[in-house]
Amino acid sequence: GAVVSQHPSWVICKSGTSVKIECRSLDFQATTMFWYRQFPKQSLMLMATSNEGSKATYEQGVEKDKFLINHASLTLSTLTVTSAHPEDSSFYICSARGLAGTRNQPQHFGDGTRLSIL
């Protein structure tokens, strides 16, 4: 089945640090990637939709200058949490969808990144 790789799986860093998370589709080309955030015992909340070669679309309430998204190729999207603070600590998960025009193709998820800001 489709595989999405997310790296790193765990990050612990000091407040004020910027953290980059990578999401790669390993065996398919992902025209669209999605970034989610999950707080404990809560649902996955979509942060932004990343389309290859264009600007990301952010959900309401998500600061685009805080969460920088780059989708430079069909197999890689990155999320950079800039100047991270303790309230940014969360579980971040990416997902990828294959070819454009197939809306009902399920998204495949990475294993997530646990971000802890001290």
Add this chain to the structure above:
Amino acid sequence: DQQVKQNSPSLSVQEGRISILNCDYTNSMFDYFLWYKKYPAEGPTFLISISSIKDKNEDGRFTVFLNKSAKHLSLHIVPSQPGDSAVYFCAASARTSGSRLTFGEGTQLTVNP
């Protein structure tokens, strides 16, 4: 505004019996529904989906039922196995929102040996 709701945070069943996980939605524009399974510290894994033109979709031990008039879907797992113990999320999307998925809060399923 929680458009997709899973009202049961947890469910416990005996091995071999049927597990029924429920999901309700409010947005009548949703026309595609999915179930994902998630283990701790891992990303969700796609299980099964259903389009609004159907009312049932079956894949092995997993069957999803959709009742559009009630805006309700359910996932049946039979027979349940201890390895099915995980958090199950239902998700929905609307044609007008492209691929954007809206997730429920999840239900923790525990299958006891």
